[in-house]
């Protein structure tokens with residue numbers, strides 16, 4: 303690694319075991335009906351290890367077992383689909399046949415953590431997105447011709463209009479196509495919650511509460527301690543919360559209307575979840591994109607959900623399609639490639655104050671709004687946290703009640719244990735340069751660049767490896 307990059311890592315003196323014990327991070331926290339043994343947390347990270355049919359595999363079990371061995375207070379299983387639809391190697395909870403696999407996963411984590419870690423599962427709904435089409439495919443097949451297109455060649459046949467559009471230079475297309483058509487042409491067709499002319503989008507408020515509730519009920523049956531509703535990033539529920547949601551059916555427009563479906567989903571899930579299980583959600587402290595939600599919008603969401611009785615609020619940042627990089631032809635847009643995506647998984651290249659604790663200020667603002675409303679709902683903070691001092695500062699300064707760490711936990715799943723035992727110098731530190739995120743982007747099996755290097759370990763033939771030789775579990 304570049305030495306300058308190493309110097310950017312927030313390395314302070316690690317605490318002794320006594321100092322760690324005096325801190326807050328390793329003290330218990332109450333999450334609704336649950337007690338977390340400590341305020342450490344591994345948030346959801348998709349490792350793309352399920353089968354193409356959405357079932358738990360041995361590799362999925364090995365991945366979470368390894369996190370559990372580090373005994374975080376809370377561990378959230380990756381975004382898991384609430385529908386039973388084709389979604390690649392992403393876990394699903396959209397049918398009863400997924401329950402036995404999920405139960406095996408729960409049992410493995412409980413065993414590996416010695417029962418010390420509370421296990422959550424993140425439930426997600428997402429809308430369809432298509433690959434970016436080739437120009438001829440778009441103009442000759444996908445584009446729905448309108449009067450505006452036909453006006454380009456009055457009286458000509460549809461075929462001639464299409465052929466004409468296909469021949470236009472890019473600058474001309476900027477003028478001729480509507481913003482939505484341009485987006486579908488350059489980024490690939492993406493369904494939005496505002497596409498209410500499509501019956502299945504119009505009826506989302508009718509179907510989603512039931513789908514989330516049924517999936518949550520299966521997860522409870524599998525033995526999870528709690529459920530985290532995925533209301534963050536680029537997906538359906540975050541799009542309902544966003545100020546960009548202009549639906550006119552009572553589920554968009556005003557802040558109250560945008561919060562209506564999230565509340566209905568929350569209540570439907572609450573109604574089926576056994577009382578001893580926790581129910582929380584993850585949403586955005588700041589959407590980052592133009593016209594998107596800011597911390598004040600997040601505070602409104604947080605207070606509304608807290609008032610309704612939600613057990614925890616976990617805050618993320620950015621990760622939107624709206625500002626994602628234009629994909630290559632034949633590729634799908636990925637919501638972590640633009641400025642908002644960089645805020646979601648910040649690297650040392652992000653500029654400004656750098657990636658460390660980048661979401662803390664917004665999270666503190668949201669938490670203060672919840673406290674000002676007289677509510678004690680615990681708040682989970684995340685983003686660029688890889689040291690004890692950062693976590694303590696977040697807890698002491700009132701930014702959070704629980705402090706999460708995704709990539710640092712991936713680089714070294716034992717790091718919480720090491721810090722707690724005064725062995726911080728042994729922590730295998732995350733470089734925050736997003737090798738793992740690149741794999742995620744390619745929907746390739748996620749691993750860490752640090753697992754195969756700098757270990758000084760003998761080559762162990764028993765270690766499970768990806769086809770290209772990468773270790774599949776942390777050393």
Ligand SMILES: Cc1cc2nc3c(=O)[nH]c(=O)nc-3n(C[C@H](O)[C@H](O)[C@H](O)COP(=O)(O)O)c2cc1C
Nearest residue numbers: 345346347348380381646647685686707708709742
């Ligand atoms: C490989 C990978 C997969 C991720 N998958 C999810 C996910 O399924 N759900 C989610 O809410 N966040 C997901 N995230 C975002 C992380 O939970 C976290 O918010 C982000 O990495 C910033 O935290 P960090 O700086 O501690 O890594 C993922 C991150 C990575 C690196």
Ligand code: SF4
Nearest residue numbers: 732733736738750751
């Ligand atoms: S691949 Fe890089 S960014 Fe990802 S966890 Fe490992 S060191 Fe951190």
